[in-house]
Amino acid sequence: MEKYVIHGGQPLHGRVEISGAKNAAVAIIPAALMVRGVCRLENLPQISDVDTQLRILTYMGAKVKMINPSTMELDCTNVQIDNLPEEMWELTRRIRASYYLIGAMLGRFGEAYSTMPGGCNFGVRPIDQHVKGLTALGAEVDVSGGFINARAKTGRLKGTTIYLDKVSVGATVNIMIAAATAEGRTVIENVAREPHIVDLANFLNSMGADVRGAGTDVIKIRGVKHLHGGTYALIPDQIEAGTYMAAVAACGGSVQVANVIPKHLECISSKLREMNVQVEEGDDFVLVSREGMLRHTNVKTMPYPGFPTDMQPQICAVLCCAPGVSVVTEGVWDSRYKYVAELKKMGAQIQVEDQAAFIQGVGHLTGATVKACDLRAGAAVVVAGLAAHGVTKVEDIFYIERGYENLVGKLQALGADIRCIDEPETPSARGPVRWAVI
Numbered sequence: 458m459e460k461y462v463i464h465g466g467q468p469l470h471g472r473v474e475i476s477g478a479k480n481a482a483v484a485i486i487p488a489a490l491m492v493r494g495v496c497r498l499e500n501l502p503q504i505s506d507v508d509t510q511l512r513i514l515t516y517m518g519a520k521v522k523m524i525n526p527s528t529m530e531l532d533c534t535n536v537q538i539d540n541l542p543e544e545m546w547e548l549t550r551r552i553r554a555s556y557y558l559i560g561a562m563l564g565r566f567g568e569a570y571s572t573m574p575g576g577c578n579f580g581v582r583p584i585d586q587h588v589k590g591l592t593a594l595g596a597e598v599d600v601s602g603g604f605i606n607a608r609a610k611t612g613r614l615k616g617t618t619i620y621l622d623k624v625s626v627g628a629t630v631n632i633m634i635a636a637a638t639a640e641g642r643t644v645i646e647n648v649a650r651e652p653h654i655v656d657l658a659n660f661l662n663s664m665g666a667d668v669r670g671a672g673t674d675v676i677k678i679r680g681v682k683h684l685h686g687g688t689y690a691l692i693p694d695q696i697e698a699g700t701y702m703a704a705v706a707a708c709g710g711s712v713q714v715a716n717v718i719p720k721h722l723e724c725i726s727s728k729l730r731e732m733n734v735q736v737e738e739g740d741d742f743v744l745v746s747r748e749g750m751l752r753h754t755n756v757k758t759m760p761y762p763g764f765p766t767d768m769q770p771q772i773c774a775v776l777c778c779a780p781g782v783s784v785v786t787e788g789v790w791d792s793r794y795k796y797v798a799e800l801k802k803m804g805a806q807i808q809v810e811d812q813a814a815f816i817q818g819v820g821h822l823t824g825a826t827v828k829a830c831d832l833r834a835g836a837a838v839v840v841a842g843l844a845a846h847g848v849t850k851v852e853d854i855f856y857i858e859r860g861y862e863n864l865v866g867k868l869q870a871l872g873a874d875i876r877c878i879d880e881p882e883t884p885s886a887r888g889p890v891r892w893a894v895i
């Protein structure tokens with residue numbers, strides 16, 4: 458079993474280059490299913506979620522040509538959705554963003570089916586707003602038996618006005634994709650404003666769509682008949698950048714976090730400044746440094762431009778080392794604190810009550826064997842391990858590799874003592890030893 462081994466306590470120094478945004482990539486790749494022609498996608502992150510999505514599209518007949526590790530040509534001209542193999546459904550069950558196939562298939566073929574999506578488990582993850590939006594566009598949607606089936610009643614979706622009852626990234630993405638080729642005009646109100654929503658709109662527009670207002674809370678789309686090929690470079694990953702910023706905050710040192718859009722990081726930068734971390738903005742980098750003691754603070758997660766829920770576990774890990782009491786409140790998900798048990802193994806003092814975590818800062822954390830409970834929970838225990846005294850072993854790192862490109866290499870370049878090792882499972886981890894019957 459592969460795991461990370463971290464000898465913590467070193468300050469971080471140097472420069473780290475941020476990869477393309479995971480959540481933009483996992484929306485744009487399925488959206489490319491709508492394109493008749495070649496999409497050249499640049500600045501793609503090399504992560505397992507992207508790999509999984511490309512494999513899914515390949516089962517449908519897409520042609521994928523890698524130009525270099527972060528640039529790819531994707532040709533969905535001849536995709537089809539009949540008799541897709543069971544191996545493909547195994548992949549769609551693994552990741553959250555597979556439900557974007559529904560919007561894309563509906564837009565391209567007027568019918569769609571997929572499995573219910575997988576992804577990180579932080580409580581109930583309903584899809585009622587996706588269903589509401591696609592139904593309003595004229596689809597019949599059936600969710601049962603672990604599958605989603607949808608069909609445009611008149612063969613092609615029809616534009617309309619949709620109000621989302623909840624600000625949802627996923628529903629905004631799915632409806633935008635489906636509406637791009639719907640007949641007439643679609644207005645989506647109370648939408649998510651995350652940077653990857655804007656990135657998806659820019660991608661669709663560069664392939665011939667007419668999407669306006671992304672980044673505000675109303676998106677207006679004039680449907681076009683077809684999308685055509687083109688070239689598009691993805692934005693850098695806000696959360697990957699924020700994770701390295703959190704790592705510097707926890708360990709001390711000084712790091713240039715490069716290839717970022719500083720505006721996307723403002724919600725994170727201002728919290729770190731409250732915690733006595735210096736953050737200077739350049740055109741496409743932020744310089745993060747900490748020399749003095751961390752200061753405690755309070756954080757509440759909210760949809761963009763609020764503090765991102767996907768940075769909540771990492772910021773908790775940092776606050777564990779800040780003297781005094783910090784309160785972190787989760788404002789997006791019902792519960793997202795499974796990783797707290799892991800941080801406690803490292804000496805953290807955290808009490809969770811409903812959606813709030815009360816953190817009593819300790820002098821320092823101590824290395825332990827911990828698990829990545831999900832993608833960002835995994836990032837949090839890595840941040841904690843980098844700052845902790847002693848050795849931390851992080852298990853179940855496949856979660857982390859869903860969303861972080863070359864985490865170990867990038868941290869090593871900053872002076873961290875982290876390695877990925879392949880250690881056989883201990884008998885107790887495998888269950889009771891079974892003696893051979895001679």
Ligand code: UD1
Nearest residue numbers: 480554582583584585586587623624625626627628789790
């Ligand atoms: C996306 C991100 C995820 C991030 C989340 C919030 C991707 C692939 N994943 O997830 O990393 O944590 O945004 O920033 O981009 N909700 C409903 N009904 C729905 C849909 C959502 O009630 O139909 C609720 C959810 O339970 C949650 C909130 O809305 O409380 C936000 O969820 P949403 O923005 O949809 O998250 P995802 O798109 O799944």
